[in-house]
Amino acid sequence: MEKVASEATQEQNLTATSDQEVAPLQLSSQTAGEEESPKESGDMGQFEDLFEQSLRAFQEGEILKGTVVSIDREFVMIDVGYKSEGLIPVREFCNEEGDVTVSPGDVVEVLLERWDPEGGMLRLSHSKALRQQVWKEITKAFEEEVPIKGTVVSRVKGGLSVRIGDQKGGVNAFLPFSQIDLRPVPDPEDMLNQVIECSILKCNRRRENVVVSRRTLLEKERAKKRKETLASLEEDQIREGEVKNITDYGIFVDLGGIDGLLHITDMSWGHIEHPSKLFNVGDKIKVKVLTYDPETEKVSLGIKQLTEDPWLTVEEKYPVGERVRGKVVSLTDYGAFVELEEGVEGLVHVSEMSWTKRIHHPSQMVKVGDIVEAVVLKVDSKAKRISLGLKQTEPNPWDLIEERYPVGTVIEGAVKNVTDFGLFIGIEEGIDGLVHISDLSWSKRIKHPGELYKKGEVIQAVVLNIDKEKERFSLGIKQLYPDPWKTVLEKYPVGSKVTGRVTNITDFGVFVEIEEGVEGLIHISELGPGKVKTPAGMFQLGEEVTAKVIHVGPLEKRIGLSIKRIYQDEEKSNFEEYTNNNRASTTFGSLLQEELVQQSHTYKETKAKK
Numbered sequence: 001m002e003k004v005a006s007e008a009t010q011e012q013n014l015t016a017t018s019d020q021e022v023a024p025l026q027l028s029s030q031t032a033g034e035e036e037s038p039k040e041s042g043d044m045g046q047f048e049d050l051f052e053q054s055l056r057a058f059q060e061g062e063i064l065k066g067t068v069v070s071i072d073r074e075f076v077m078i079d080v081g082y083k084s085e086g087l088i089p090v091r092e093f094c095n096e097e098g099d100v101t102v103s104p105g106d107v108v109e110v111l112l113e114r115w116d117p118e119g120g121m122l123r124l125s126h127s128k129a130l131r132q133q134v135w136k137e138i139t140k141a142f143e144e145e146v147p148i149k150g151t152v153v154s155r156v157k158g159g160l161s162v163r164i165g166d167q168k169g170g171v172n173a174f175l176p177f178s179q180i181d182l183r184p185v186p187d188p189e190d191m192l193n194q195v196i197e198c199s200i201l202k203c204n205r206r207r208e209n210v211v212v213s214r215r216t217l218l219e220k221e222r223a224k225k226r227k228e229t230l231a232s233l234e235e236d237q238i239r240e241g242e243v244k245n246i247t248d249y250g251i252f253v254d255l256g257g258i259d260g261l262l263h264i265t266d267m268s269w270g271h272i273e274h275p276s277k278l279f280n281v282g283d284k285i286k287v288k289v290l291t292y293d294p295e296t297e298k299v300s301l302g303i304k305q306l307t308e309d310p311w312l313t314v315e316e317k318y319p320v321g322e323r324v325r326g327k328v329v330s331l332t333d334y335g336a337f338v339e340l341e342e343g344v345e346g347l348v349h350v351s352e353m354s355w356t357k358r359i360h361h362p363s364q365m366v367k368v369g370d371i372v373e374a375v376v377l378k379v380d381s382k383a384k385r386i387s388l389g390l391k392q393t394e395p396n397p398w399d400l401i402e403e404r405y406p407v408g409t410v411i412e413g414a415v416k417n418v419t420d421f422g423l424f425i426g427i428e429e430g431i432d433g434l435v436h437i438s439d440l441s442w443s444k445r446i447k448h449p450g451e452l453y454k455k456g457e458v459i460q461a462v463v464l465n466i467d468k469e470k471e472r473f474s475l476g477i478k479q480l481y482p483d484p485w486k487t488v489l490e491k492y493p494v495g496s497k498v499t500g501r502v503t504n505i506t507d508f509g510v511f512v513e514i515e516e517g518v519e520g521l522i523h524i525s526e527l528g529p530g531k532v533k534t535p536a537g538m539f540q541l542g543e544e545v546t547a548k549v550i551h552v553g554p555l556e557k558r559i560g561l562s563i564k565r566i567y568q569d570e571e572k573s574n575f576e577e578y579t580n581n582n583r584a585s586t587t588f589g590s591l592l593q594e595e596l597v598q599q600s601h602t603y604k605e606t607k608a609k610k
Helices: 002-010 044-054 126-144 215-232 310-317 398-404 484-491 564-609
Strands: 063-071 075-079 086-089 107-116 121-125 148-156 159-164 171-176 195-204 209-213 238-246 250-254 259-263 284-293 298-302 323-332 335-341 344-349 371-380 385-389 410-418 422-428 431-436 458-467 472-476 497-505 509-515 518-523 544-553 558-562
Touching: 063 126, 086 121, 107 126, 121 126, 126 148, 126 159, 126 171, 126 195, 148 171, 171 195, 195 215, 209 215, 259 284, 310 344, 323 344, 344 371, 410 431, 422 458, 431 458, 484 518, 497 518, 509 544, 518 544, 544 564, 558 564
Parallel strands: 171 209, 259 298, 344 385, 431 472, 518 558
Antiparallel strands: 063 075, 063 107, 075 086, 107 121, 148 159, 148 195, 159 171, 195 209, 238 250, 238 284, 250 259, 284 298, 323 335, 323 371, 335 344, 371 385, 410 422, 410 458, 422 431, 458 472, 497 509, 497 544, 509 518, 544 558
16 A cells, blocks of 8 residues: 555656546445455355456546545545555645545545556546546537536636636636627626636637637527517617616617617706716616617617606796705806706806806805705796806895995095006905096096006095996095196186196197196197297206196196297287387377477567567
8 A cells, every 4th residue: 555655646746648538437435344255245246246346457547436535634545446545636625725625435536547557556636537527518518509607717818718617627718808798898807706608619628729708698698688679679668778888978778689779868857967977887777768660670768758857847846036955066167057856957157156256167166066055046947947046145245335335435445456447446355446547537647557556555535336236336536636627717717828847748749737637738839939840859848838828628628728829929019019119109200390390380470570
């Protein structure tokens, strides 16, 4: 026995080369020590049969049945009815956890790898016996075109590896990706460790090459179901199906060998961003057959048609002015959609989110998942639209603004913003007043408000107007001071002379500041007695000039001045003086001449008398 064990140990790693299969022969499991002697049994014929059987010729590659005699740390001793027992490494009887799965007395199948009749040595293998049995099953499944089960054990190049049989004696088969399912599988590794049924496409035992297909079985099953489904399919039916594919525009549902399209518009009475938000591949769902064309075999399905359209009663449920609560389900650039009930959503436009804040995006006020309270502003059941407002749940501050700040009130606030057209001054939280550039000064020509004021500067202004509907608050700064143009007619009547400083020189004339806030224009045609081509070079900024008032327009805020008229007045005055002087000289000469004539006559008369 020790010799047999030693020889088996030395040759345990050798591989059997023979593929010959011999039908297993049932041998006695009794050892020589356990057999009854002829004297005890009284049956000499039985003893001779057993003896001859023990000496029969074994063939290598034969599968035998043997009995487990004993188990130690390294080997399991098997009695196959020969004069000596065989040893098999204990690992061939261990499971994945390393536990031995047989006990003494168990009957197991073994493969006779090598037999030495002279030395009495037997070399056995339990795993190879199992492997031969698996090959028999594979060959039978291939020849008879019947399914066989296997376990997906790993992913390999181009497909999956499927183990047919158990771990010790199983055969690895190749399952190509194209043969896994009717449609491409997103992640084939999800099938690892799954037990699947497949058909044998190719079988070569000598090369140990086996190719299997799961798709062929699914196609056969699908064809059978398809025939049954087409025979019973009708419009308006309610059927159960399985989600097979998801697209942007809908999902395809397997009704049993035939796919129907469930369009995104027929999934819910409400708004749906994407079908994947509601369904997953493999989901079992109930659908209604909307249309079915037997010729093209096209099927349209619906889910929302299983329930009544909720928009039929929205006007009764949600009257205008009603306060409602709902869940924010989506955000867009122009507003937020609020779900009031399944299938009914309302839109809160960004303009209806706050009375005072400037909302550029709804995310400034709400986020998806928020439960909000809103007021129904408008309902259009035909168009399936409900307009909601968030700001209407609070008092409108513009309703009280007129009472707090009547026209003429002087307010004080910080400059919030400086623009090309004016200043924005903070009045209250979210309410700003505008000082237009034209209301900054009575007379100064201001190109940009930034010349006078800076952001953050605290200034005073007068309330000019409040437009609650347009939410506009108009302010003025120049109105803090009297309008100097109201008294210009009294101060500067036409014909009077004024003196002022040159503030601006243009191609068409010169501006002269008569007093603060009041300027007059000396047109180019009124600059001098002669023809002036350009005022440039004639005056300097800040230079004092005297001119005559020739026009006053308080409403237009214009005063016309002239230097030429002063020259003309001086010329006229000099001419009149000159004329008057000439007249005076002529009268004196005549009188003198008359006096001389008179004296001459008197002299002659006196002389004559003498």
